[in-house]
Amino acid sequence: MHIFEAIESRRAVKHFDPEHRLSAAEQAQLFELARLSPTAFNLQHWRFVVVENPALREQIREAALGQAQVTDASLLIVLCADLNAWSKQPEQLWTHAPSAVQDFIVPLIDGYYRDKPQVQRDEIMRSCGIVAQTLMLAARGLGYDSCPMDGFDFAKVAELIQLPEDHAISLMLAVGKATQPAWPRGVQRPLGEVVIRDRF
Template structure:
């Protein structure tokens, strides 16, 4: 499936076959594709928590996940978190393959952008996670799987369950697997004339 086909075909599946195992090689392929996503200064803020333990998934579903069946039934459940302090952690490693002069220039730009601006730390972490989650879902669609992003869960409760480190933020859980029901028809996209502007809003 080409990229455009995957974009138009991808829908949020609500019911998954709980007995369908995703081969380990496919899971590796999905994760490898996910981390090809762009991120601010290539910081790769995302930290992916693969939720495998059935008991943990059941606790999330029953206590923190509003009984969403995707949480327990999907073949693969990945929780996206992000490290807001990634910019402080040996930033030169994010440019390991960059020519030395350019690497020094880019690394020197990171601290001035983030220092003393916690809202920028958080915003950039969430932006990076959003890009990575979409990459995962499109890769899954291209490989013949269905997906569902979920923010409908108790973030604080799940953060405690997974021992979320200080300085991290929570993003969506993404369920991947084989859907057992056809998705609803697309509810309808707004016309481009309503959402696209030329140069300004004036």
């Protein structure tokens, strides 16, 4: 599927075939494509918690206002990120870069994030938003649909997946085979309202 078609046809689908599962090869392809998503300083903060246990999915559904896609989608991914990825040997992610690049980038990482919890949190939310879109478009490319979700009890889901204290949840993503089309697309704001040239 052409990337433009994937963008135009991607919708937040609410109804999935509960009998369908993505193959191991399809899952691997989906996550390999996701890993190509950009992150600041190449930190790759994201962690993809793929919830497979049916009982755990039922508990998460209860924490998500009973939304059926939690249990019915082929994949339920809790998109999390490591708030402290910047401090966990980030130099390992730059070993293939020339020494001059490593010597420039690696010290910048510490200075950018240390003692700045809001910056750390803002960064992982940006990273998760980017990788979520990559996952949704990759799913369309494979012929599947998806639904990004934030309508759930974040604290409860964190407890259920045993989220480490230095991680945060950004959103959940359901991926699978749609059984009903998405609701009609809402009205898009006109370009003149959302595209600003130079200054407001």
